[in-house]
Amino acid sequence: MLGRAGLWAAAAAAFLAATALALSAADARSLRWARSGDALTLDPHAQNEGPTTNVNRQVYEPLVDRDRSGALVPTLALSWRITEDPSVWEFKLRQGVKFHNGNAFDADDVVFTFERARQPTSDFKGYLTSVESVTKVDSHTVRIRTKGPNPILVQNLTYLFMMDKEWSEANNAAKPQDFKNKEENFAVRNANGTGPFALVSREPDVRTVFKRNDLYWGRGEVPLEVTELVLTPIKADATRIAALLSGEIDFVQDVPVQDVERLKSSPNLSITTGPENRTIFFGMDVGSPQLKSSDVKGRNPFADVRVRQAMNMAINREAIQRVVMRGQSVPAGAIVPPFVNGYTGEIDAVPRLDVAKAKALLAEAGYAGGFSVSLHCPNDRYLNDEAICQAAVGMLGQIGIKANLVAQSKSLHFPLIQKAEADFYLLGWGVPPYDSEYVFSYLYHTRTDKFGGWNATRYSNAEVDRLIEGLSAETDLARRNAAIAAIWRQVAKDQLYVAIHHQVLAHAMKNFIDIPVHPDNQVSFKLVAFRKS
Amino acid sequence: MIAYILRSLAQAIVVMLAVALIAFAMFRFVGDPIATMVGQEASVAERGEIAERLGLNDPVVVQFGRFVLGIARGEFGMSYRQGRPVAELLAERLPATVELAVLSSAMALALGVALGIYAAINRRGILANAAMALSLIGVSLPTFLIGIGLIYLFAVELRWLPSFGRGEVVKFGWWSTGLLTDSGRKSLIMPALTLGFYQLTLIMRLVRAEMLEALRSDYVKFARARGIPERSIRFRHALRNTMIPVTTIAGLQLGSVVAFAIVTESVFQWPGLGALFVQAVQFVDIPVMAAYLMFVALVFVTVNLAVDLLYFVLDPRLRGNGPAFAR
Numbered sequence: 001m002l003g004r005a006g007l008w009a010a011a012a013a014a015f016l017a018a019t020a021l022a023l024s025a026a027d028a029r030s031l032r033w034a035r036s037g038d039a040l041t042l043d044p045h046a047q048n049e050g051p052t053t054n055v056n057r058q059v060y061e062p063l064v065d066r067d068r069s070g071a072l073v074p075t076l077a078l079s080w081r082i083t084e085d086p087s088v089w090e091f092k093l094r095q096g097v098k099f100h101n102g103n104a105f106d107a108d109d110v111v112f113t114f115e116r117a118r119q120p121t122s123d124f125k126g127y128l129t130s131v132e133s134v135t136k137v138d139s140h141t142v143r144i145r146t147k148g149p150n151p152i153l154v155q156n157l158t159y160l161f162m163m164d165k166e167w168s169e170a171n172n173a174a175k176p177q178d179f180k181n182k183e184e185n186f187a188v189r190n191a192n193g194t195g196p197f198a199l200v201s202r203e204p205d206v207r208t209v210f211k212r213n214d215l216y217w218g219r220g221e222v223p224l225e226v227t228e229l230v231l232t233p234i235k236a237d238a239t240r241i242a243a244l245l246s247g248e249i250d251f252v253q254d255v256p257v258q259d260v261e262r263l264k265s266s267p268n269l270s271i272t273t274g275p276e277n278r279t280i281f282f283g284m285d286v287g288s289p290q291l292k293s294s295d296v297k298g299r300n301p302f303a304d305v306r307v308r309q310a311m312n313m314a315i316n317r318e319a320i321q322r323v324v325m326r327g328q329s330v331p332a333g334a335i336v337p338p339f340v341n342g343y344t345g346e347i348d349a350v351p352r353l354d355v356a357k358a359k360a361l362l363a364e365a366g367y368a369g370g371f372s373v374s375l376h377c378p379n380d381r382y383l384n385d386e387a388i389c390q391a392a393v394g395m396l397g398q399i400g401i402k403a404n405l406v407a408q409s410k411s412l413h414f415p416l417i418q419k420a421e422a423d424f425y426l427l428g429w430g431v432p433p434y435d436s437e438y439v440f441s442y443l444y445h446t447r448t449d450k451f452g453g454w455n456a457t458r459y460s461n462a463e464v465d466r467l468i469e470g471l472s473a474e475t476d477l478a479r480r481n482a483a484i485a486a487i488w489r490q491v492a493k494d495q496l497y498v499a500i501h502h503q504v505l506a507h508a509m510k511n512f513i514d515i516p517v518h519p520d521n522q523v524s525f526k527l528v529a530f531r532k533s
Numbered sequence: 534m535i536a537y538i539l540r541s542l543a544q545a546i547v548v549m550l551a552v553a554l555i556a557f558a559m560f561r562f563v564g565d566p567i568a569t570m571v572g573q574e575a576s577v578a579e580r581g582e583i584a585e586r587l588g589l590n591d592p593v594v595v596q597f598g599r600f601v602l603g604i605a606r607g608e609f610g611m612s613y614r615q616g617r618p619v620a621e622l623l624a625e626r627l628p629a630t631v632e633l634a635v636l637s638s639a640m641a642l643a644l645g646v647a648l649g650i651y652a653a654i655n656r657r658g659i660l661a662n663a664a665m666a667l668s669l670i671g672v673s674l675p676t677f678l679i680g681i682g683l684i685y686l687f688a689v690e691l692r693w694l695p696s697f698g699r700g701e702v703v704k705f706g707w708w709s710t711g712l713l714t715d716s717g718r719k720s721l722i723m724p725a726l727t728l729g730f731y732q733l734t735l736i737m738r739l740v741r742a743e744m745l746e747a748l749r750s751d752y753v754k755f756a757r758a759r760g761i762p763e764r765s766i767r768f769r770h771a772l773r774n775t776m777i778p779v780t781t782i783a784g785l786q787l788g789s790v791v792a793f794a795i796v797t798e799s800v801f802q803w804p805g806l807g808a809l810f811v812q813a814v815q816f817v818d819i820p821v822m823a824a825y826l827m828f829v830a831l832v833f834v835t836v837n838l839a840v841d842l843l844y845f846v847l848d849p850r851l852r853g854n855g856p857a858f859a860r
Binding site for chain 2: 414
């Protein structure tokens with residue numbers, strides 16, 4: 001009898017063991033992620049480019065991150081403050097964090113990372129121009145001295161990924177890739193961060209595999225249910241969507257606008273959409289005495305604010321949203337996405353469509369017969385960029401402005417803007433620090449060495465310049481926000497740009513996951529939880 | 534014959550240099566690499582500094598000279614897009630393209646010749662006419678449409694074949710092949726079909742036309758009169774004479790298949806040289822573009838040489854010394 005009981009016990013034990021095995025197998029879940037392009041490099045400081053930082057943020061982490069509302073979230077830093085000296089920031093670091101190779105994360109790594117990201121070959125040095133020096137106070141406290149007070153320094157650090165000093169130095173990767181060197185930097189295809197996923201293998205443009213970092217400090221705080229993450233870039237839109245439909249891919253981050261409705265009707269898939277931190281707008285040369293591409297000679301039609309007002313009234317943003325973007329956009333009145341500091345519904349109010357009044361304004365300005373001008377437009381940068389321009393050409397034609405469309409690749413379009421050589425152009429602007437100052441200093445300040453790098457309008461207003469420059473030193477946040485509001489009022493009066501819409505992003509995925517859109521188009525896979533079926 | 538090969542080689546070098554020069558002159562119209570290399574925060578001064586460091590401010594002739602000298606030393610430079618040596622990138626992508634091109638060409642040649650002969654011999658057969666009608670589609674449909682059509686049929690609807698990529702590959706040193714794994718072989722089918730479809734129809738139509746021509750010629754009539762079996766006439770006499778133009782076309786097409794698999798590779802996310810080139814163009818990755826164009830020129834030059842040499846095998850008249858070289 002005993003033998004029989006033993007047999008039952010053994011069987012029961014075997015059954016339990018089998019169940020446990022099955023459970024742990026179900027627990028191991030991989031997620032197959034497709035994008036239109038791959039990361040250019042795994043070096044976290046070499047390329048300030050969306051897809052690149054999105055890949056790197058799975059492996060590396062910043063001191064502070066940003067949630068979907070734009071609010072700062074403590075990550076490798078637990079707290080931060082401006083010290084008694086307004087030019088010095090202090091960061092308290094998280095304890096007990098380890099890099100994937102087992103090294104501890106501490107103040108030395110932070111000092112090293114700032115050093116590395118400020119090298120001439122770094123593409124992130126632009127965020128850190130205000131930094132004077134970075135010093136270690138103790139093993140988990142760091143102080144940053146800025147050149148003069150900088151109350152929004154911390155807003156600039158959400159893309160600064162922390163690297164391991166020992167690992168970087170041991171592998172001769174203490175500086176980002178220099179293209180003059182003949183050797184590939186070790187950090188280009190190898191990675192060692194503190195993040196939720198560790199790199200397993202990397203074949204650029206083909207396949208990159210990550211596995212879950214089981215020792216991640218945030219376990220328990222975030223779901224972290226994905227055990228294996230596989231990134232496959234698929235460039236052709238139709239193929240990328242086909243791969244999702246055929247079940248070879250679980251999550252497509254870049255969904256073409258025209259496929260959104262069709263995918264919504266598919267029973268096994270779900271779609272998430274949300275506004276991106278990016279506004280699409282038209283700019284025009286208001287400063288030159290005469291336009292290069294216009295039939296009006298001897299004067300510049302765009303220099304007259306009534307012409308700009310007329311253009312703002314003639315562009316039918318709702319029609320662009322409905323027809324060109326198939327509903328996937330948020331019509332805008334100003335170049336400031338909703339989550340950015342300084343945004344108000346008032347400045348972003350969409351100008352009323354009024355073709356008759358626009359024509360009257362043009363006539364009043366002395367252009368009753370209209371005028372011609374070239375419209376420069378990229379065709380591979382923003383969602384349906386060329387189609388937006390085509391629509392605008394028709395709308396402007398209604399009030400007599402004959403825009404000749406020149407649509408070309410971004411590598412030809414952007415230099416025109418940077419050299420201020422276009423009379424009339426389309427551009428998109430994202431605001432990574434989530435603060436209006438960033439918009440002002442690049443798009444509204446007079447073009448100088450330090451400011452106005454993307455202001456191709458030749459707009460120059462000494463009063464506005466003075467207010468913009470004052471923002472960086474203003475430590476009182478209430479006064480600073482009042483100054484921001486004053487600048488917005490002034491530039492709204494000048495009608496410098498014609499804002500079209502805030503771009504909307506769409507992700508498509510299998511039903512068993514839900515990945516909402518982050519305004520920066522950055523997906524954190526540690527936040528992904530699988531639906532219980 | 535050795536003199537002939539040497540002369541061809543000298544010509545090849547001149548052709549390659551010409552291609553490089555034309556390519557370099559054209560890069561200026563592709564755009565500014567700095568625009569895609571740095572983030573939007575980079576200042577004018579920083580952009581200028583990078584252009585200076587990369588030597589982009591030098592005159593085209595100086596840049597060209599530097600490029601040729603680099604090649605002579607076996608250096609192709611660094612990719613602006615990926616920060617990796619260009620030679621390494623090309624070597625990594627070469628196996629995928631070669632495998633795809635060779636397989637699709639072999640398929641196109643075998644099927645094309647067989648169908649062409651069949652269509653010539655059974656000129657009024659239903660099957661032959663159907664094949665001819667189908668071949669019209671192959672000549673007129675754009676490659677990407679065929680590719681996307683195949684993907685929706687075999688990947689999305691039937692789920693027999695993968696829609697993208699190369700599947701699992703096996704590595705031998707720096708060479709990689711997908712022929713040894715199940716997923717690798719499955720992944721090859723649709724891209725090879727798409728890439729080879731045009732060649733197949735072209736070869737088929739060419740073989741048919743040439744074969745009909747040959748079957749009407751005097752020597753075939755004489756052969757028939759001598760009582761030589763029909764089978765021997767068709768395959769030993771007529772087919773052999775058909776093969777000279779077919780070899781020329783098929784050879785040149787092999788060159789263009791290797792060189793311009795761009796569309797097929799983009800549609801199927803095939804990790805070959807064509808896809809690399811498309812990305813290089815979008816990023817204005819000059820070192821990669823330059824190296825790729827040189828590679829394409831090399832392929833064409835080599836294939837042309839090989840085709841010339843094949844004539845010696847196929848046409849006994851060329852084997853003698855003298856008149857053959859006067860060509």
